[in-house]
Amino acid sequence: MRSLLGLRSRRALTTNHVRTTAQCLGVSERTVWRWLADAGTTPETATHPGARHGDRFEITPQIRVLLAYWHGNASAVHRELVARARTATSPGTPAGDAASPASPPPPPSGMPLPGGAPPTAVPVLDPVPSLSTFLRGLRRDLTAGERAGHRKGPEAARALDVFAKRPRTWRNHTWEADHVQASLRVTADGDLVHPYITWFIDCATKAVTGVAVTPGPPTRASVLAALRSAIVRTDPYGPFGGLPEHVRFDRGRDFLSRTVTTALTTLDADITVLPPYSPHLKGGIENLNHCVERMLFTALPGHTPKQPRRRPDRTPTGPALSFRDFTAELPAWAHWWNTEHHPDSLHGSTPLKAWQADPTPLNDIPAADVWSFTLEDDGRTRVITSHGVGFRNRDYIADWMTGQAGREVTVRFMPHHTHEIEVCTPDGRRLGTAHLADQATDEQRAALRRARASRARRLRAEAKAAEQLRHTRFAPTSTPADAQQRLDAITAPEAAREPARHREGDLGKLALPDLIPPAPPPPD
Numbered sequence: 001m002r003s004l005l006g007l008r009s010r011r012a013l014t015t016n017h018v019r020t021t022a023q024c025l026g027v028s029e030r031t032v033w034r035w036l037a038d039a040g041t042t043p044e045t046a047t048h049p050g051a052r053h054g055d056r057f058e059i060t061p062q063i064r065v066l067l068a069y070w071h072g073n074a075s076a077v078h079r080e081l082v083a084r085a086r087t088a089t090s091p092g093t094p095a096g097d098a099a100s101p102a103s104p105p106p107p108p109s110g111m112p113l114p115g116g117a118p119p120t121a122v123p124v125l126d127p128v129p130s131l132s133t134f135l136r137g138l139r140r141d142l143t144a145g146e147r148a149g150h151r152k153g154p155e156a157a158r159a160l161d162v163f164a165k166r167p168r169t170w171r172n173h174t175w176e177a178d179h180v181q182a183s184l185r186v187t188a189d190g191d192l193v194h195p196y197i198t199w200f201i202d203c204a205t206k207a208v209t210g211v212a213v214t215p216g217p218p219t220r221a222s223v224l225a226a227l228r229s230a231i232v233r234t235d236p237y238g239p240f241g242g243l244p245e246h247v248r249f250d251r252g253r254d255f256l257s258r259t260v261t262t263a264l265t266t267l268d269a270d271i272t273v274l275p276p277y278s279p280h281l282k283g284g285i286e287n288l289n290h291c292v293e294r295m296l297f298t299a300l301p302g303h304t305p306k307q308p309r310r311r312p313d314r315t316p317t318g319p320a321l322s323f324r325d326f327t328a329e330l331p332a333w334a335h336w337w338n339t340e341h342h343p344d345s346l347h348g349s350t351p352l353k354a355w356q357a358d359p360t361p362l363n364d365i366p367a368a369d370v371w372s373f374t375l376e377d378d379g380r381t382r383v384i385t386s387h388g389v390g391f392r393n394r395d396y397i398a399d400w401m402t403g404q405a406g407r408e409v410t411v412r413f414m415p416h417h418t419h420e421i422e423v424c425t426p427d428g429r430r431l432g433t434a435h436l437a438d439q440a441t442d443e444q445r446a447a448l449r450r451a452r453a454s455r456a457r458r459l460r461a462e463a464k465a466a467e468q469l470r471h472t473r474f475a476p477t478s479t480p481a482d483a484q485q486r487l488d489a490i491t492a493p494e495a496a497r498e499p500a501r502h503r504e505g506d507l508g509k510l511a512l513p514d515l516i517p518p519a520p521p522p523p524d
Helices: 001-011 015-025 031-040 043-047 061-069 074-089 132-140 144-152 154-158 220-231 256-268 279-295 323-339 351-357 367-373 441-471 492-510
Strands: 176-179 186-188 189-195 196-202 208-214 246-249 272-273 375-385 387-391 393-398 409-413 416-426 432-436
Touching: 001 393, 015 031, 031 176, 132 176, 132 189, 144 154, 154 208, 176 279, 189 367, 189 375, 196 220, 208 323, 208 351, 208 441, 220 256, 220 367, 246 409, 256 272, 323 351, 351 393, 367 441, 375 387, 387 409, 387 416, 393 416
Parallel strands: 176 246, 246 272
Antiparallel strands: 176 196, 186 189, 196 208, 375 409, 387 393, 393 432, 409 416, 416 432
């Protein structure tokens, strides 16, 4: 524009100059001629020819809060601004007539907004810009991530962010761990369940070092089992493994348990606990979860496609696998991932080749030591009796206990796996494994599960029926009216009969049938 102004002052400006400038700036020739006409009329256009006028519509912080209140609905925000301006210009108009009948009622000024936001006054614009100007201002002043965040939440905004890659490290420098629920159902002990996978991945080589499958919600025992398989390098877990320098995971309570943190600290591994709601900080394991969903789960029988949160029931696409078959499919896929898959970050190499090409020395420990490090100890000293070792009101026996009654021992155990324990001396030397002495049969366990399921169904039905009693229903209306017409009205005799029935039932429970003997029967 300064060049055009110089040409105009020398009377050398032509239409070709204006046309070329308009093509370079992506505007019309009329706009460039208007800029030349406005040059010098204001101090801003004198120093910056072609600059925007200062009185154009801008998105203010109050409008941003209002946009968040309406979940990114720009048309609703514009209707709100129009209604507020109409109410401000005509103070005698009722608030109900200010808004459009087709739009939902606007939030009152100063209303607390969702998410704990502080009360913010709704701005009153005079004049209110047109809807096209308002939408153009939103596209200009708000980024695509901000608009997506208002519509769908912070996760949608994070999908449009730019993240830096961590520097390339060496094998066993950093591991990442996570749980993932398989989007399929398998049969385990006669029930259809969604199995959970707990695994570790080496960030440098993208190799799956350890994996454990649980037929139900995972526990800290799942983490310990996956950690053992990740560290041990013997068959069938090798050649990946060894002691890691750093382990990174989220704030799941299983990973933050005392047993897991103690085991990792004993193995001399630094723990990095990531902040909540930050899956992008452990991108390696999150990418593995995404890949196993698309590459394995969708191709297996019994796959349940993911549905929106409003529809939690998911119908399987075919007959379900058994838990044994699934635990055979998953290690086979992990072996394919480690030996045949070519991640983009490895530039054409497989995780196995990247692992073997890395000259970093490995720190191995015996499998027996790994087992002892990943067991929990309650810190109590017990005595072997004629019934074995008592632990949690149960007796455990083993053949090696013969002739050792009266010896002091300690117990180490896997969390939630109380069918067997490890017995050690007070100084930590392992003596052997002990098993539960009196274990219930399969028929007894099945009957117990049926009784528990029946009790749970009965309690849920009673809770649902009780919740219906708390509901108060009113008749719907399409005109302005108070919500006073109740639909659950009962008669006065019914209202008096209901408490009396409960009171009579309570007294009947306290009655003593043998306190007053019955009268003799009549002769007839």
